[in-house]
Amino acid sequence: MAATTEPTVSAQDVAASADATKKKTKKAIADNIKYAGIESVMPVKLKTSNAKGRFIAAAKDIPAGTIVSIEKASASVVRNQSFSNICHHCFKPAKLKQMTRPRVDAQGNQIANQVEKFNVPTHSCTKCKMAAYCSEACQKEHAAEHDIQCPALAQVNSLATANKVMPENLRAVLALIGRRAAEKAANRDQAPDFASSISTAKPTPFGCVLDMNPNRHFTDREKLKDAENALKDLIALVPEHARVTLSEAVELYCIFYSNQHNISVNNQQVLALYPITSLYFNHSCIPNCVYVGEVDGVICVRTMTDVPADTELTISYVEICQPREQRRRDLLLTRHFWCKCRRCSTLLSKSVDRFMDGIQCSECQNGVMIFEETKEVQDINELMTDVAALDQEIQGKFAQCESCPAQIEVTKLVDVLKAAITDYGAAHQTLQTGDFNRGRLMLEKFIKDYESTHILSPYNAYLVNTYTTLMNVCTQMQDLDRAIRYNQVVVERMEGIEGAVPTNYPRLVEYHFTLGDMCLKQAKKKASNRTPLGRNTTRKYLSEAKSSLEKAYEGRKVVFGENSPSTQAAKRLFEESKREYNAYTKSLEKKKKKPAVPAPAPAAQPTSPAAAPAPAAAQAQKETSASA
Ligand SMILES: [Zn+2]
Ligand SMILES: [Zn+2]
Numbered sequence: 001m002a003a004t005t006e007p008t009v010s011a012q013d014v015a016a017s018a019d020a021t022k023k024k025t026k027k028a029i030a031d032n033i034k035y036a037g038i039e040s041v042m043p044v045k046l047k048t049s050n051a052k053g054r055f056i057a058a059a060k061d062i063p064a065g066t067i068v069s070i071e072k073a074s075a076s077v078v079r080n081q082s083f084s085n086i087c088h089h090c091f092k093p094a095k096l097k098q099m100t101r102p103r104v105d106a107q108g109n110q111i112a113n114q115v116e117k118f119n120v121p122t123h124s125c126t127k128c129k130m131a132a133y134c135s136e137a138c139q140k141e142h143a144a145e146h147d148i149q150c151p152a153l154a155q156v157n158s159l160a161t162a163n164k165v166m167p168e169n170l171r172a173v174l175a176l177i178g179r180r181a182a183e184k185a186a187n188r189d190q191a192p193d194f195a196s197s198i199s200t201a202k203p204t205p206f207g208c209v210l211d212m213n214p215n216r217h218f219t220d221r222e223k224l225k226d227a228e229n230a231l232k233d234l235i236a237l238v239p240e241h242a243r244v245t246l247s248e249a250v251e252l253y254c255i256f257y258s259n260q261h262n263i264s265v266n267n268q269q270v271l272a273l274y275p276i277t278s279l280y281f282n283h284s285c286i287p288n289c290v291y292v293g294e295v296d297g298v299i300c301v302r303t304m305t306d307v308p309a310d311t312e313l314t315i316s317y318v319e320i321c322q323p324r325e326q327r328r329r330d331l332l333l334t335r336h337f338w339c340k341c342r343r344c345s346t347l348l349s350k351s352v353d354r355f356m357d358g359i360q361c362s363e364c365q366n367g368v369m370i371f372e373e374t375k376e377v378q379d380i381n382e383l384m385t386d387v388a389a390l391d392q393e394i395q396g397k398f399a400q401c402e403s404c405p406a407q408i409e410v411t412k413l414v415d416v417l418k419a420a421i422t423d424y425g426a427a428h429q430t431l432q433t434g435d436f437n438r439g440r441l442m443l444e445k446f447i448k449d450y451e452s453t454h455i456l457s458p459y460n461a462y463l464v465n466t467y468t469t470l471m472n473v474c475t476q477m478q479d480l481d482r483a484i485r486y487n488q489v490v491v492e493r494m495e496g497i498e499g500a501v502p503t504n505y506p507r508l509v510e511y512h513f514t515l516g517d518m519c520l521k522q523a524k525k526k527a528s529n530r531t532p533l534g535r536n537t538t539r540k541y542l543s544e545a546k547s548s549l550e551k552a553y554e555g556r557k558v559v560f561g562e563n564s565p566s567t568q569a570a571k572r573l574f575e576e577s578k579r580e581y582n583a584y585t586k587s588l589e590k591k592k593k594k595p596a597v598p599a600p601a602p603a604a605q606p607t608s609p610a611a612a613p614a615p616a617a618a619q620a621q622k623e624t625s626a627s628a
């Protein structure tokens with residue numbers, strides 16, 4: 001997994017002797033033989049190179065929206081926040097039943113005549129209380145795996161607390177142990193199988209899990225020790241026939257930790273392991289593919305753009321709408337490599353990345369200040385232990401305006417950015433307390449302070465994110481007119497610089513959807529206002545709704561496929577917006593044709609945000625299902 005589209009320097013590479021490199025290449029070639037079956041069901045071919053190791057490429061020209069991989073997880077855990085909401089076997093929403101229990105005070109004494117109501121899944125394991133199912137059938141199907149985990153699962157939370165380990169990570173190890181034992185019992189062949197459709201996908205066998213890199217030496221030593229202590233007690237609770245050794249358990253822990261995918265299924269969060277996807281789809285900060293969580297814990301990798309034959313297929317492991325430095329640090333901390341993808345290795349002055357944390361030149365107020373990073377990260381181990389080393393790099397260096405001779409000390413530039421980040425953080429903290437009014441004012445002040453004064457580039461990621469947050473806050477506050485305006489800015493900025501996000505980038509597609517959805521709602525609400533201004537607004541909203549929803553529909557078709565419920569939802573709204581637009585423009589024409597009895601033009605009504613209908617955001621979010 002620790003590979004990028006371009007050569008990645010990792011500690012292993014540096015230490016590797018020619019022998020080790022040979023061994024690695026040999027392993028990559030052997031893997032390509034083992035996984036070659038994918039080439040007969042998908043338009044792809046498996047390749048190796050000394051620099052990249054394994055990778056996957058288009059076998060022919062592939063249009064956007066083509067499925068290039070379907071994989072069912074080897075093991076998965078429902079995240080804590082979603083624990084009772086979905087089935088731990090098939091991920092369908094769990095049915096809930098209402099229970100009551102006596103209400104108790106802080107001392108644990110029952111409060112007289114008071115009961116508390118709460119929901120629990122209709123089917124859950126009564127022994128460990130750590131697994132929820134949608135049906136008896138799912139519970140039965142999962143029994144072979146669950147029975148092995150059950151006694152240990154019952155102790156997971158207390159062991160996690162005692163050793164300061166994430167319970168989710170411990171559950172992940174148990175899921176892998178359960179998978180291994182169930183496959184052994186069923187005599188399942190450990191060769192990978194490759195599905196050509198979602199419904200026929202079988203979990204990638206445990207044998208493939210061990211092909212992934214545990215990146216053990218990158219995991220913080222102390223944390224690893226804590227995990228080891230928890231795992232020792234945990235595996236002692238696993239039935240003897242299914243037990244693994246402590247060193248095997250640690251290996252599984254590291255494999256899951258550094259290769260997991262966080263997927264969203266039915267709007268719930270699941271951590272899952274996909275060996276084939278992890279082994280072959282390398283990271284790029286300007287990827288041409290996207291992965292989407294489907295029912296049953298299957299992920300589909302689809303092309304986001306048209307991909308010419310022989311081009312490497314890539315996905316992104318991090319949010320790409322953030323500064324280069326931030327992406328690289330995220331990747332370093334979570335995936336243990338220093339990104340040298342094409343985008344990251346292009347000179348900053350020639351890359352769209354110069355805008356992402358761009359500070360405007362105070363002299364010409366035109367160009368952004370550029371500081372080319374000179375540090376070449378050779379030793380990841382050293383960097384992992386001292387991320388601050390990156391900060392020392394800038395001492396005594398100067399940044400240069402891209403369009404005039406102005407220069408500024410990089411440390412001063414960093415101070416500006418730090419001040420912006422502090423203000424940005426303060427506004428978000430205020431929002432978290434639930435004080436939307438004050439939070440909104442702070443965000444609007446942020447724009448005044450940093451954009452209107454030409455301090456930050458309009459494409460600066462903090463500014464764009466401020467508009468995104470403002471859009472959400474205004475939706476919450478039912479001020480849809482402002483929410484629409486902010487949503488428009490976000491879309492303009494994301495599309496404004498070529499190459500910042502790929503066409504059909506899921507986040508952008510969803511912004512088109514929310515924009516179209518809000519415009520349609522507002523247009524309907526304002527349709528009764530027949531003043532010239534009202535008519536104009538309604539028509540503008542309907543026209544924006546139509547074009548945004550068309551983009552959302554086209555984008556979702558690519559990202560999720562034509563038949564996905566979210567694509568169908570966008571299609572329905574798009575068609576509705578077309579109908580509404582046509583009907584409205586027709587009604588205006590009719591009016592024009594009527595003999596002119598000039599009606600007294602009433603004064604333009606100020607639009608009242610207070611009268612807005614139910615919040616659009618909640619609705620829009622509901623419809624934005626399974627995004628990766
Ligand atoms: Zn189920
Ligand atoms: Zn149980």
Ligand SMILES: [Zn+2]
Nearest residue numbers: 285339341344
């Ligand atoms: Zn990169």
Ligand SMILES: [Zn+2]
Nearest residue numbers: 361364401404
């Ligand atoms: Zn300048």
